[in-house]
Amino acid sequence: MMRxxxxxxxxxxxxVRSGNPLIRRKQLYNLLGDLPPxxxxxxxxxxxxxxxxxxxxxxxxxxxxxxEEAPAYFVKPKNASGKLPTILYNHYHGGQYKLGKxxxxxxxxxxxxxxxxxxxxxAGYAALCFDTWAFGERATRPELTIFKDMLWKGQVxxxxxxxxxxKAIDYLETRADVDTHRIGTLGMSMGSTxxxxxxxxxxxxxxxxxxxxxxxxxxxxxxxxxxxxxxYYYVPSLLKHFNASEINALIxxxxxxxxxxxxxxxxxxxxxxxxxxxxxxxxxxxxxPENWKLLRYDVGHEETxxxxxxxxxxxxxxxx
Numbered sequence: 001m002m003r004x005x006x007x008x009x010x011x012x013x014x015x016v017r018s019g020n021p022l023i024r025r026k027q028l029y030n031l032l033g034d035l036p037p038x039x040x041x042x043x044x045x046x047x048x049x050x051x052x053x054x055x056x057x058x059x060x061x062x063x064x065x066x067x068e069e070a071p072a073y074f075v076k077p078k079n080a081s082g083k084l085p086t087i088l089y090n091h092y093h094g095g096q097y098k099l100g101k102x103x104x105x106x107x108x109x110x111x112x113x114x115x116x117x118x119x120x121x122x123a124g125y126a127a128l129c130f131d132t133w134a135f136g137e138r139a140t141r142p143e144l145t146i147f148k149d150m151l152w153k154g155q156v157x158x159x160x161x162x163x164x165x166x167k168a169i170d171y172l173e174t175r176a177d178v179d180t181h182r183i184g185t186l187g188m189s190m191g192s193t194x195x196x197x198x199x200x201x202x203x204x205x206x207x208x209x210x211x212x213x214x215x216x217x218x219x220x221x222x223x224x225x226x227x228x229x230x231x232y233y234y235v236p237s238l239l240k241h242f243n244a245s246e247i248n249a250l251i252x253x254x255x256x257x258x259x260x261x262x263x264x265x266x267x268x269x270x271x272x273x274x275x276x277x278x279x280x281x282x283x284x285x286x287x288x289p290e291n292w293k294l295l296r297y298d299v300g301h302e303e304t305x306x307x308x309x310x311x312x313x314x315x316x317x318x319x320x
Contacts, residue, residue, distance in 0.1 A: 016249050016278050025201055025250055028242060031235055032159025033150070036065050042170040044072070054078060055121035057105075062130055064167040065160065071137040072130035072168075073101050075117045076177060080126070083179035085319045087120055088168055088205070089129040090187030090194040091136075093230055097143070100136020103191075104129040113308050116186070123312060124320065126178060130168060132161050132194075134232070147231045157232045158197075165198040169205065182206060184319045186311070188303055189213050189266070193233070196258075200250035207255045207318045209311055212301050214258045214294070216244045216271025223268040244271070245278035252279070253288035255318040259307045261299040272296065291318075 029035075047059040052075070060072040076084055091103040099106075104127065107115045120127045134143040141149075147157045165185075172178045184207035185195040192213035199208035217239060220226060248256070256279075260267050276294045283292040295310055 016243075016245050016282060021250055024246070028247065028250070029201055031156075031238055031241065032162060033156030033236075034154040035159055035163045036067070038166075040066060040167075042167045042174070044171050044174070051078070052117070055117060056080075057117070060130075062168065062171055064130075064164045064171070068133070068138065070130040070132070070164060070168075071101065072128060073104055073117075074126065074128050074175075075104070075121055076126035077121045077124060080124075080177070082177075084124065084126040084177055085182035085184070086172055086178045087116075087125050087127040087315075088165065088172065088183065088185045088198070089116060089120075089127045090165065090185065090191030090198075091129055091132070092188050092192075093135075093190035093232075097135055097139040100131035100138070101129040102136065108303060111303060111305050111308075113303065113305060119308070119312065123316065125315070128168060128172060130164070132164060133157060144231055156235055158235050161194065161232065162197050162201065165194055166202050169198075169202055173204075180204070182319050184208065184315065186315075187211065189301065190230070190232075192258075196248055196251065196256075199254070199256070200247045203254070205254070207257075207315065208251055209257045209259075209314060211259050211303050211307065211311070212261060212264055213266060214244070214248075214260055214272060214275060215267050216274050218243065219268040219271025219274065220266075222270070223265070225265055225268060228266050245275050245282075248275060248279055249282045252282045253286035253291055255291045255314070256293070257311065257314040258294045259303075259310065260294065260296050261301060262296055263298065263300040266301055 044060050044062045050057045055075050058074040062070045062072050064070050089104050104117050105115050131138045150157050173180050185205050186209040187195045188211035192210035195210045199205040279292045283289045
C-alpha cells in the first residue's frame with residue numbers, strides 16, 4: 001500500500017482551547033469518574049519467566065487499582081542487561097475479550113508481520129502489556145455489565161481503564177531493568193485510544209504511537225459511527241469540555257505518530273483532517289513541528305507492513 005502524508009486542504013480546523021496544560025490535564029482527569037487514589041502504592045508479583053527464543057517473557061500479576069488484579073506480560077531481549085527503553089503496549093478490543101494481553105505475542109500473518117513482542121525486543125526494547133477491564137484473564141463479566149455497575153457507583157469504565165494504564169507506568173518505574181526516562185506507549189484500535197489518552201494525561205510517556213483509532217468525536221457523530229465503538233469508550237460530559245484535538249494537544253511537544261486508514265469507519269476522514277490541522281498548529285507553536293506526524297493509508301482498520309516500518313523507525317528516532 002502506498003503511504004501519503006496529509007497536507008490539509010479542507011475547511012478550518014476546530015479550535016483548540018488554550019490553557020495551562022497542568023490545569024487542562026486535571027480537568028480531563030476529573031471527567032473520568034470516581035477513581036482510586038492517584039498516589040496509592042502499585043506493586044507487581046512475578047509468576048515466572050519463559051525463554052521465547054529471541055526474548056524473555058515474564059508473567060506478572062499487577063495490583064494497579066486495589067480492586068481487581070491485572071495479569072500482565074513483560075518482555076525483554078534475551079540476556080539484556082541494564083536499563084532498557086520500554087513500551088507500555090495497549091492491547092486492542094476487536095470483540096476478542098479472551099485475548100487481552102496475548103495480542104502482544106501474536107503476529108499478523110496476512111500482513112507478514114511478527115508479533116510486537118518479537119519486533120520490539122529485537123530492536124532492543126522491553127514492553128509491558130496487561131489485561132484491561134473485561135479482557136483476557138479479567139474477562140469474568142461482560143463489558144456492558146461492568147459499565148453499568150461502575151456507572152451506578154459513580155465510576156466511568158474508561159476512567160478505570162485509563163487509571164490502570166497510568167498506574168502501570170508507576171509499576172514500570174519500580175523495575176530496575178526499565179529506563180524511566182525512555183518510556184513510550186503504543187497500541188492499535190482500543191489500544192490506540194488508550195495510548196493517546198494516557199500520553200495526554202501523563203508526561204512520563206516520552207513517545208506516543210497510535211494505530212487506527214485517532215477519532216474526532218464530532219466527525220464520528222456526523223458519520224453516524226457511534227455504534228462502532230464499544231460502550232467502554234464513552235465518558236459523560238466529555239464533549240462539553242474537550243474535543244479529540246484538545247486531548248491530543250496535551251501530548252505536545254512530545255513525539256506523536258498516528259497511523260490511520262482512509263477506509264476505516266472508526267476514524268472518519270473529515271475528523272483525521274481536522275485533528276491533523278489542529279495538531280500541526282499546536283506543534284508549530286511549541287517549536288517542534290517535526291514531532292507530530294499523521295500518516296494515512298488506503299486501507300481499513302488494519303496495520304500494514306508499511307505502517308510497521310514507520311512505527312519502528314519513529315521509535316528508533318525518538319526513544320532509543
